Amino acid sequence: MPELPEVESLARFLTERAGGHTVAAVQVGAISALKTFAPPPDALVGKVVHDVRRHGKWLDLATEDGPHLVLHLARAGWLRWSEQLPTTPVRPGKSPLALRLRLDDGAGFDLTEAGTRKRLAIHVVDDPTQVELVSSLGVDPLGEEFTVDRLAELAAARNQQVKGLLRDQRQIAGIGNAYSDEILHAAHMSPFALSRSLTRDQLERLHAVVREVLTDALATSSGRPAAELKDAKRRGMRVHGRTGEACPVCGDVVREVSFADRSLQYCATCQTGGTPLADRRLSRLLR
Structure with missing residues (x-):
């Protein structure tokens, strides 16, 4: 998408x-x-x-x-x-x-x-x-209104998985399944971490990484004709869509959790303290 x-x-x-x-x-x-x-x-x-x-x-x-x-x-x-x-x-x-x-x-x-x-x-x-x-769209993550304080407000509003927070268009507009995987990998954060559990330092890191990942991806795609954008996006992914490949940061294998109509990719070493997430829809969530 x-x-x-x-x-x-x-x-x-x-x-x-x-x-x-x-x-x-x-x-x-x-x-x-x-x-x-x-x-x-x-x-x-x-x-x-x-x-x-x-x-x-x-x-x-x-x-x-x-x-x-x-x-x-x-x-x-x-x-x-x-x-x-x-x-x-x-x-x-x-x-x-x-x-x-x-x-x-x-x-x-x-x-x-x-x-x-x-x-x-x-x-x-x-x-x-x-x-x-x-x-009904939420805040644009590259706009001036997307501040650390605004992110903290969204995280505190209800206790949800941080992956879901990033993907919810009514809260943060423009991030989907692929870039949320990339952002959480770069932030060294579990996709199932609960939003209210995030410390101020974690929120500041997450905010900075959201900006960095999206800005870098925009710079990569900017100026390209429409026909090249899909391939440019795929080439830029570090974990999303790369199940079974080596993590470019630590060398561990990129793992996957599958759902009914989508999947997410992550690195256990970088994001979950080395603990693999259970690959079933109703798995217990890492806190």
């Missing part, structure tokens, strides 16, 4: 490439992905792209005096840019193509989603805050 660094890079790329151009055509290929009906998608046609912004893991293509195209790529969605899009009509069906947006110069992008579990979300709205999952 694209997370803050990749979505921010997509926003910057689209602002640079699409900004100032007029939307020439919008075609929907997957009705199920379109979550709104008014304004209709073709309300974007004839509008000039003013800016493309990021809200957490959401992309917001804003037009001048017109609607916003707000989208969430979910787990298997992606934005595929082309300097010359096909002009043939998009036919709804079993194709992975969910939406095509073409600009006045012939360039534009396809929104696609692989797999059978369709979670790609496309909204056409007058204001992005009309999307409830956007209006």
